[in-house]
Amino acid sequence: LAKTTQPISMDSYEGQEVNITCSHNNIATNDYITWYQQFPSQGPRFIIQGYKTKVTNEVASLFIPADRKSSTLSLPRVSLSDTAVYYCLVGDDRSQGDDKIIFGKGTRLHILP
Amino acid sequence: DTEVTQTPKHLVMGMTNKKSLKCEQHMGHRAMYWYKQKAKKPPELMFVYSYEKLSINESVPSRFSPECPNSSLLNLHLHALQPEDSALYLCASSQAGTGGWNTEAFFGQGTRLTVV
Numbered sequence: 001l002a003k004t005t006q007p008i009s010m011d012s013y014e015g016q017e018v019n020i021t022c023s024h025n026n027i028a029t030n031d032y033i034t035w036y037q038q039f040p041s042q043g044p045r046f047i048i049q050g051y052k053t054k055v056t057n058e059v060a061s062l063f064i065p066a067d068r069k070s071s072t073l074s075l076p077r078v079s080l081s082d083t084a085v086y087y088c089l090v091g092d093d094r095s096q097g098d099d100k101i102i103f104g105k106g107t108r109l110h111i112l113p
Numbered sequence: 114d115t116e117v118t119q120t121p122k123h124l125v126m127g128m129t130n131k132k133s134l135k136c137e138q139h140m141g142h143r144a145m146y147w148y149k150q151k152a153k154k155p156p157e158l159m160f161v162y163s164y165e166k167l168s169i170n171e172s173v174p175s176r177f178s179p180e181c182p183n184s185s186l187l188n189l190h191l192h193a194l195q196p197e198d199s200a201l202y203l204c205a206s207s208q209a210g211t212g213g214w215n216t217e218a219f220f221g222q223g224t225r226l227t228v229v
Contacts, residue, residue: 041201041222041223041225042222042223043117043203043204043205043220043221043222043223044156044203044205044218044220045220046217046218046219049217085155087155099144099146099161099163099168099169099207099209099210100158100161100169101146101158101205101207101218102158103155103156103157103158104155105155106155
């Protein structure tokens with residue numbers, strides 16, 4: 001599984017756009033990029049997933065450059081309720097047939113009023 | 114129904130007790146997972162069941178014993194735990210046979226376990 005590197009923590013203010021970048025230099029051809037959000041004492045929640053270019057849903061956007069060695073999760077107009085830990089995961093849908101989802105250290109996002 | 118339900122939500126047990134954590138999903142997912150999470154740390158994979166068979170055991174001590182009675186249920190049997198096993202235990206499910214990727218995994222709210 002490709003190793004990911006994210007900032008340990010970030011602060012931002014309500015109403016701003018927040019971008020969290022994840023580095024995955026050894027991403028493989030078949031790897032997907034997935035982001036999860038986790039609030040304290042709750043299970044992680046899937047936010048968005050992509051393979052290349054840009055993906056957008058009702059919650060966030062995911063930007064993936066052509067070389068796919070990094071990705072950026074973009075949260076538009078954050079609110080206090082977006083304070084959470086955000087995990088970037090990279091993995092292969094043919095991972096020797098093993099179903100395995102591994103979390104890295106994540107980014108602790110703190111939204112200030 | 115896109116829920117993964119875990120019971121109990123909280124559990125306090127002594128080091129000589131035997132208890133079980135339960136997890137249930139009705140999304141037709143054939144991959145189910147147990148994770149352990151300590152405070153301010155990422156979830157740590159413990160076990161994976163694929164098509165009701167144990168496919169991954171991440172070198173978990175034998176005092177943790179998983180069981181998958183059917184495609185909707187996952188149990189974690191606990192025996193002779195130590196205080197350092199106190200943590201949030203998370204269950205998850207996803208489509209199987211994809212390495213867990215190109216698919217969304219659904220997590221339960223977890224069981225907060227305290228070993229005294």
